[in-house]
Amino acid sequence: xxxxxxxxxxxxxQLTKPGTLTAxxxxxxxxxxxxxxxxxxxxxxxxxxxxxxxLTLIFPMLANTMTRIFTSFFETNEAEELLxxxxxxMPMIVGFFPVSISLVIALETFVGEKERLxxxxxxxxxxxNTELYLGKSFAAMLPPLMxxxxxxxxxxxxxxxxxxxxxxxxxxxIQIVLLTTVxxxxxxxxxxVVSSQTTSTRAANLLxxxxxxxxxxxxxxxxxxxxxxxxxYLLWYIMLGALVTVMLLVRMGARIFNREELLGxxxxxxxxxxxxxxxxxxxxxxxxxRWSVGRWYRLSVFPAVRRLSSASGVVLIVITAAFIGxxxxxxxxxxxxxxxxxxxxxxxxxxxxxxxxxxxxxxxxILAVLQNARVLIAATILAIFTFGVLALILVAIPFGILGFIxxxxxxxxxxxxxxxxxxxxxxxxxxxxxxxxGAAALRLGSVVTRPPDGMTVGEAWLRALxxxxxIGIGVVLPLLLLAGVLEVTLTPRVVEFVLTH
Amino acid sequence: xxxxxxxxxYFNDFRAVDRVTFTVEPGTIFAILGPNxxxxxxxxxxxxxxxxxxxxxxxxxxxxxxxxxxxxRASVGVLTEQHGLYQRMKGIEYLDFFARIYHLPPDLRxxxxxxxxxxxxxxxxxxxxxxxxxxxxxxxxxxxxxxxxDPPVLLLDEPTSAMxxxxxxxxxxxxxxxxxxxxxxxxxxxxxxxxQSLADRIAVIRQGRIIANGAFKDLLQRFxxxxxxxxxxxxxxxxxxxxxxxxxxxxxxxxxxxxxxxxNPQEINPQVVRxxxxxxxxxxxxxxxxxxxxxxxLQIVTEDEGLEREREIQS
Numbered sequence: 023x024x025x026x027x028x029x030x031x032x033x034x035x036q037l038t039k040p041g042t043l044t045a046x047x048x049x050x051x052x053x054x055x056x057x058x059x060x061x062x063x064x065x066x067x068x069x070x071x072x073x074x075x076x077l078t079l080i081f082p083m084l085a086n087t088m089t090r091i092f093t094s095f096f097e098t099n100e101a102e103e104l105l106x107x108x109x110x111x112m113p114m115i116v117g118f119f120p121v122s123i124s125l126v127i128a129l130e131t132f133v134g135e136k137e138r139l140x141x142x143x144x145x146x147x148x149x150x151n152t153e154l155y156l157g158k159s160f161a162a163m164l165p166p167l168m169x170x171x172x173x174x175x176x177x178x179x180x181x182x183x184x185x186x187x188x189x190x191x192x193x194x195x196i197q198i199v200l201l202t203t204v205x206x207x208x209x210x211x212x213x214x215v216v217s218s219q220t221t222s223t224r225a226a227n228l229l230x231x232x233x234x235x236x237x238x239x240x241x242x243x244x245x246x247x248x249x250x251x252x253x254x255y256l257l258w259y260i261m262l263g264a265l266v267t268v269m270l271l272v273r274m275g276a277r278i279f280n281r282e283e284l285l286g287x288x289x290x291x292x293x294x295x296x297x298x299x300x301x302x303x304x305x306x307x308x309x310x311x312r313w314s315v316g317r318w319y320r321l322s323v324f325p326a327v328r329r330l331s332s333a334s335g336v337v338l339i340v341i342t343a344a345f346i347g348x349x350x351x352x353x354x355x356x357x358x359x360x361x362x363x364x365x366x367x368x369x370x371x372x373x374x375x376x377x378x379x380x381x382x383x384x385x386x387x388i389l390a391v392l393q394n395a396r397v398l399i400a401a402t403i404l405a406i407f408t409f410g411v412l413a414l415i416l417v418a419i420p421f422g423i424l425g426f427i428x429x430x431x432x433x434x435x436x437x438x439x440x441x442x443x444x445x446x447x448x449x450x451x452x453x454x455x456x457x458x459x460g461a462a463a464l465r466l467g468s469v470v471t472r473p474p475d476g477m478t479v480g481e482a483w484l485r486a487l488x489x490x491x492x493i494g495i496g497v498v499l500p501l502l503l504l505a506g507v508l509e510v511t512l513t514p515r516v517v518e519f520v521l522t523h
Numbered sequence: 524x525x526x527x528x529x530x531x532x533y534f535n536d537f538r539a540v541d542r543v544t545f546t547v548e549p550g551t552i553f554a555i556l557g558p559n560x561x562x563x564x565x566x567x568x569x570x571x572x573x574x575x576x577x578x579x580x581x582x583x584x585x586x587x588x589x590x591x592x593x594x595x596r597a598s599v600g601v602l603t604e605q606h607g608l609y610q611r612m613k614g615i616e617y618l619d620f621f622a623r624i625y626h627l628p629p630d631l632r633x634x635x636x637x638x639x640x641x642x643x644x645x646x647x648x649x650x651x652x653x654x655x656x657x658x659x660x661x662x663x664x665x666x667x668x669x670x671x672x673d674p675p676v677l678l679l680d681e682p683t684s685a686m687x688x689x690x691x692x693x694x695x696x697x698x699x700x701x702x703x704x705x706x707x708x709x710x711x712x713x714x715x716x717x718x719q720s721l722a723d724r725i726a727v728i729r730q731g732r733i734i735a736n737g738a739f740k741d742l743l744q745r746f747x748x749x750x751x752x753x754x755x756x757x758x759x760x761x762x763x764x765x766x767x768x769x770x771x772x773x774x775x776x777x778x779x780x781x782x783x784x785x786x787n788p789q790e791i792n793p794q795v796v797r798x799x800x801x802x803x804x805x806x807x808x809x810x811x812x813x814x815x816x817x818x819x820x821l822q823i824v825t826e827d828e829g830l831e832r833e834r835e836i837q838s
Contacts, residue, residue: 026670052624055620059612059620146599148596148625149624150593282573293536476575
């Protein structure tokens, strides 16, 4: 053996079976190797440490001075009772400023390293993508979070031990600390996603406004809630919402923080030609040269609908929950339908005149189709920006209303039959259309959080878009047309029949 | 051992690597040459399991690059195109960081960085911040990083770039040492002299395809032709070329010199000398015209460019 090879073979890194406790422990240990290095690097970087130091020590002292001035102002104007409501506002802001630095560190640690070309040696090691992701996320979060806790402690310590002698509720302190932690988590996980999709810190900084602006608005909202002590329970819901966002971002980040995405992306460039080709391929499907409507449905549209199975399951659960929720809400907000019936004896006449109007105006079919299509298109567009969440909400609302009305009808002495007859005839086409469109929108919005293996986020999204358009044209639109025809021509007659017999 | 079979990589529509096939046995050095953007780095990245091949297979140190990426990366030492060091760390900290990642036992974690740094003449720079290292020192440190876990396979991208001649010689000798210790080594380089002196086999890659692959001697014969000899006489030739025509293929001649090709110089050259002496001609020098890897490389690339133009015209 020469001097540069070892006299005995060095044992290769031991790999453990994935999913076991040992493997999880090893993953954490490996992640912490990265964390230690990165934190040490951050501590040596005065550009990071100077603002953290200032925001940790100086800003809480300034905030204390400000609070003393405000307290004096309130006391002078005999508004001391307002102070307990206003005092909790500042610790949250004191905590938020240092935490916002986690965004800068995260962008630096991911995209900065990519830009300085120091990432590839790390990617060539046996570390897994998860270990790298966790290690760097911890490193981005720890120093600012520690600074944030220190800042909060200094500020609150000043108020508690100072002349204000403030005695905050324990629940409030817990809320402030947890909210700060969750905010750091959102910013770090969000910046990982941003960093993975860019190749320069400049682009990452520009994109980070998508994180910092909503976060600042969230802090303002939290502030508004915090000054109203009886509404502070809402902060738990905000925390829950932020945690869900973190989970989605972690899922997305863990998926797209991989070697292929990090090194396969040479520069940020919009390749419209490629994007159009992917979209067109997906829209057309594997029909070959012999295109026909039948082949398109058989080989392209129906397989695309089958791909929606899990998304359809989620939509089904959500609309069922909305229906039940509407039903339950009817118990709280009751409408006196019995009185309404006795007061409006012309109900049938009114309905009949509407039915006749529909029969004389076939354009109503178009209006019905357009109305449904408009809502579903809006749901799809909103899904793109919200990982599919708003599509779910929009699609669920009508079912919540249906549940609410049905509960009102059953609670009164009215027969539920006309209600069912007003929904079922066209509902047989409309409900599947909503279900399928909602599932397609959900998939389109959420596919970015977990693109299929071997596919970039961009390609996965373009293919999901192709599927959505294909399903929209091939399945949803025909169903909506059928529902529109039934709604205008059949449903009124059925309701009329039920009401008159 | 490295085995690549029909390795292909697409980035969207761009085909970066096109059905690359080669084998590197343990104890051999394989050089991958090619113009910038030819697909060398992408090939190395696929062999390191950093990038997934679009199609084709590869095994490195017995592990599949797609199915066993962690095992592959644990068995490979990679010198990347850019050394990518952390400027604020000290040399010793940097190596300790990577030693921990490779799970080196504690005693080796201390000894091996010191031994390697001493070997490459960086013993005095252990406690210096990497930002203070010269380019050559950084390159050597990156090489130490690649050798730290004593991997059976080494993939080295431009191993001696930015180094002074003395350091480059040291690194070349170290690579030869590794070869003697049965390590499998693949280097990508633009330094053709280095490739010629180090490599047992050479592959030329262009537009993602391997357009030539073989030992230097074989490539030389295939692309540049038979060995070329140059003969200088004291007197004018006066029909000497015609006299030698039955023995060798005379390719060029001047007033008092000529050049000829022969497949077997060892056997033919003494016959040439005897014949000329018999004719009463005095020989000043008889030597082989030196042909370098550069000649071979340029010939390979030029031929491929010609073929490409033909294909374009036909299509």
